[in-house]
Amino acid sequence: MSEVLWNTAASFTAQSTSITTFDSFAVSVVVKIAFALGLFFVVPIVGGYLEHKVMGRMQARRGPVEAGPFGTLQLVADGIKFIQKEDVIPRAADRWVFAAAPGVALVPGMLIFLVLPFGPGVFALDLELGLFYALAISSVSVLGILMGGWASANKFSLIGGLRAGGQLIAYELPLILAAITVAVQAGTLSLVGIVEAQATFMLPGTEINVWYVFPQILGFGIFFLAAMAELSRPPFDMPIADSELVFGYMTEYTGIKFAMFLLTEYGGMILMSALMVVLYLGGWQLLPGVPLPGCEGTGGLFDCGVTGTLLGVGITLGKIMALVFLMVWARVAYPRLREDQLQRFAWLVLVPLALLNLALVGVAKVVF
Amino acid sequence: MSDLSTRERVHPGSAPGEDFHLEIVGDGDFQTADMKLSIGPAHPATHGVFRIVLEMDGERVTGARPVIGYMHRGFEKLAEHRDYRQIKALVNRHDWLSGFSNELGVALAVERMMEMEVPDRAQWIRMLLAEWNRILNHLMFIGSYAIELGAITPMFYAFREREDIQHLLESATGGRLHFTYNQVGGLKIDLPKGFLRQSTELSALIRKRVPDYHDLVLGNDIFQARTVGVGPLPPEVALSLGVTGPTLHATGVPEDSRVTEPYLKYGEIDVDVPVGENGDSFDRFYCLLARISASLDIIDQIHDHLPAGPVNTKLPKMVKAPEGATYLRTENPLGQLGYWLESDGGRTPWRLKMRTPSFSNVQAIPYLLEGVLVPDAIAVLGSVFFVVGDIDR
Amino acid sequence: MATTSPPGVGLMKGLAVTIKHLFRYPATQMYPKERPDLPPRTRGVIALMDENCTVCMLCSRECPDWCIYIDSHKETVPPAKEGGRARTRNVLDRFAIDFSLCMYCGICVEVCPFDALWWSPEFEYAEYEIDGLLHEMGKLREWMDTVPPPPPLDAGAVPPAEAADAIAKKEKELEAEAAKQQETEAKEQEAAAPADGGDGKPKKAEVKVEGAGEIDQETYDQLIAEGKSERIARSKAKAAWVRKEKERLAAEQEAGGGDDAPAEKPKAADVHVEAGEIDQETYDQLIAEGKSERMARAKAKAAYVRKQKAKLAEEAAAGGGDDGDGGAASSEAAGDEAPEDAEAAEPKQGKLADVHVEGAGEIDQETFDQLIAEGKSERIARSKAKAAWVRKQKQAQLEEGGGS
Secondary structure, eight states: OHHHHHHHHHHHBOSOOOTTOOSSHHHHHHHHHHHHHHHHHHHHHHHHHHHHHHHHHHTTSOOOOSSSGGGTTHHHHHHHHHHHSOOOOOTTSOHHHHHHHHHHHHHHHHHHTTTOOOBTTBSSOOBTTHHHHHHHHHTTHHHHHHHHHHHTOOHHHHHHHHHHHHHHHHHHHHHHHHHHHHHHHHTOOOHHHHHHHHHHOBOTTSOOBOOTTTTTHHHHHHHHHHHHHHTTOTTSOTTTOHHHHTTGGGTTOOHHHHHHHHHHHHHHHHHHHHHHHHHHSOTTOSSTTOOOTTOBSGGGOBSOOHHHHHHHHHHHHHHHHHHHHHHHHHHHHOOOOOHHHHHHIIIIIIHHHHHHHHHHHHHHHHHO | OHHHHHHHHHOTTSOTTOOOOOOEESOGGGOEEOEEEEEOSBOGGGSSBOEEEEEEETTEEEEEEEEOOTTOOOHHHHHTTSOHHHHHHHHTTTSTTOHHHHHHHHHHHHHHHHTOOOOHHHHHHHHHHHHHHHHHHHHHHHHHHHHHTTOOHHHHHHHHHHHHHHHHHHHHHSOSSOOOOEETTEESSOOBTTHHHHHHHHHHHHHHHHHHHIIIIITOHHHHHHHTTSSOOOHHHHHHHTOOTHHHHTTTOOOOHHHHSOOTTGGGSOOOOOOOSSOSHHHHHHHHHHHHHHHHHHHHHHHHHOOOBOSBOOOOSSOOOOSEEEEEEEEETTEEEEEEEEEOSSSSOSEEEEEOHHHHHHTTHHHHHTTOBHHHHHHHHHHTOOOHHHHHO | OOOOOOTTHHHHHHHHHHHHHHTSOOOOOOTTTSOOOOOTTOOOEEEEOGGGOOOOOHHHHHOTTOOEEEEEEEEEEOOSSTTOOOEEEEEEEEEEEETTTOOOOOHHHHHOTTSOEEEEOOOOOOOSSGGGGEEOHHHHHHHGGGOOOOOOBOTTBOOOHHHHHHHHHHHHHHHHHHHHHHHHHHHHHTOOOSOOOOSSSOOGGGSOOOOSSOOOHHHHHHHHHTTOOHHHHHHHHHHHHHHHHHHHHHHHHHHHOGGGSOOOOOOGGGSOOOOOOOOHHHHHHHHHTTOOHHHHHHHHHHHHHHHHHHHHHHHHHHHHGGGOHHHHHHHHHHHHHOHHHHHHHHHHHSOGGGOOOOOSSOOOHHHHHHHHHTTOOHHHHHHHHHHHHHHHHHHHHHHHHHHO
């Protein structure tokens, strides 16, 4: 029975081997889930620490200093605090929807970690439809937010939820269009495949290896802005807008449920950054055209020893953190847009640009 | 309708028992009522316990009514039972961001009634501290307004500057917000040694930091998109509502009692009153920021002018304002502060009526909020610049 | 009013400002580890020097919050020597301040006539129970150890009475010594100068300079060259002119010598006048100007008092003028040697500020034109011209007063 399942699952996966795959189906499943969950809980905490520190220093403060060495355990301490807090459900709230909303928002983030490649062989699954899967699953989050906004029985929550719905749907489109463009250029939907394609992509007519960010700088910009809007990160944080809507759809949430929403945001930040790294920044490649030490195979990225694997993971995480830094920088420097300005920006600027980008890349693909 | 009111009752965002008329629009199954959104009394945008009830059609505000009085502390009545020394400790608390300017107003009113000559040095020092107090106040609003528009960083920079200024003022007065440094006839005690040097240095330092606010807030494209043309206030409306201070200057009216009716020694120095053109949120913020530089100019002039001499006059054992009344207005950071002081010759005022700038400024809010979106409502609300204690007294 | 820059420039500037701060030292004070540096005047906690307290209850009565509790009893002190009278004195039993009520206005410290209450900058006395904020005598006495010495005053300040007395005493001694020395020297040299042994160099601040906006061209040019704004340069140059003028006058005064011991003239404030009458002339004038009856009466009353005082003072001066021949001699000497000296000495006789001028918005046309020509705004020019008019009027009145 399990062998059959495993074979079915394997038939959807691409051919790259993952370090999380074992001979036994049961062990494989457990290891894969543990791998995804571990990443999901650890990397966002590193990202959150980076955000706290960078934001603090940019604002002439120090950020966390007390919890752990240099305040590194601040988010862990926050988590413990959130668990201890009273879990309040408003009397007028729709209890079940209210309670389910944070989970609905959080779980898709976890699921996407299954397909994200963090290094040579360091991924749970290499789905052939990896990109499609990631984008499809990430759209489910908005349901949780809408549920939370509606179920709270609070006008501020409701407005926040509606804003989030509008915003997330509006920015899904440029996000997907930009991602599709990459898929068109790479000729595959597998995330590992896209990394591989970037390692072998040469500028037309030359022997210079470049990442997709160079031919698709426009697409990268669109994806970055759309990702920030998807995550409701400032300057696109109208659904939360603490000075207007108190805390938007999160207003009535306390304790662990609130923490789940927060984790969704931090996890989303890592997720989107990781997607950008894979789609545009060459995955675990150090520099375009430079093979990792100890690696052979296509573009010097696969069949690595221990050093190469660790180095690859380090490079991926470094790139992710660099992108997180950019997001934090934008948060520190800018006020937020108005909801209608945001929508106008999405439909009148980003969507046409994304379509243009798709057309250009399609034409270029055919010509070269 | 009954269905609606039940939902209203259990809806935490709504205001039970409000005499606010909800209009039912459409017919048949499409009947909807406008939503009523109560912002405050405890809401992040109202910085204090100020409440404003918005009547909304979607996200568009169709009517707004400020509900004030949550912080009424009865200052005017309390003042009737306090002697003039005690009042000074009282009035620097109604607008807690302009403590020095408030107590200055009371001291000047009593001095005028007693026909007292205040030594020159005291007057110059009062001006110096009043201008520092003005900067202190404006920095606070620059930070909080940016926060209302979602920019968190200017607040921290503004508080860093505020900390420096508060430290300076503390070295002279002993207080950081409630200075109680004035007294009838002058000042409590002269400046400590080194104050003027520190003041000069700080003035240069803050002058160097002001461009950061221009770059970070005023010049920011998103900030301009959020504020330019939002909530324009025509000058005639502003004047008829009694709006004063930077909110009035933004409409292009340079009415500033430091210039039009100089008190202290303002007549002897150049006082620059920055004005706006359109009276929108951007101009209001611009005036606030420009007034910091203007106040720094005044401070530099005061450093050059400050004479030597005594800072207080000999007072009778019990300060008693003679029978009569006077109205004294000063240019407080937020606008014109007026004290109507009526005395029956006793040691306490018979009546102390306050005309506080925040109270007059919020009168413009219903006018400004009509027809704007909720995010704009916040942008407008923050740019009118009020302190809740100053509204409710 | 929106600053027009190409789109995106504003966004870049915002990023630049924040990245600049990333590499700067943060402004955070690591509070519990780093102590805040509080000035000595900080109103942190009130300390009690109970030995000084005489139980006069002033603090308790003046406290706006009534947060000071005092208990005391009377004690009879046996006579100090045989046959003397036994005296009673107040003994302090309890002195407590409830810091949960206190609003830190400092009135109690201000009114205490025997320096029993002091401010200390200590601030860390937060409590978990509100009762703990009621500080009894023992605790208040402990705070006394944390009271810092008061900071020295600014150079332009009048020293406090005690210090001033001490300085005066010392100066007198020095003066007497100097006079003695001078006398002997004078005898030896048989110098003609009648009164040269003054009390040294007149202080800069005592010399008043009246300027109608003159500026020090040199300073002005220099500042402009340094790239300062026109307005700042002008104000600084003005100040420089005043400084120089003061120095010059002081130097002249020193050279002039003898004028530094004028006859002690009674100050207007020292003369007591029975109030109640009003000055009819002023009253009528004010009523005619449309002031309210009440205002006119008050002003007229004040005018009457002023006139009477001036009259009395003049009489007193005339009466006492005989024994103060130094003053007359000095003014003559000054008149001979330097005409400016008269100008410098003049403000001593009557301060400008003592003279009241009622104006209905007249302006000094000359000043106004000049300022307009200098490119000032109409508004500033008008207000300055108004001030100039008032100044001139005052000057004129003073001259009249001085002449008679």
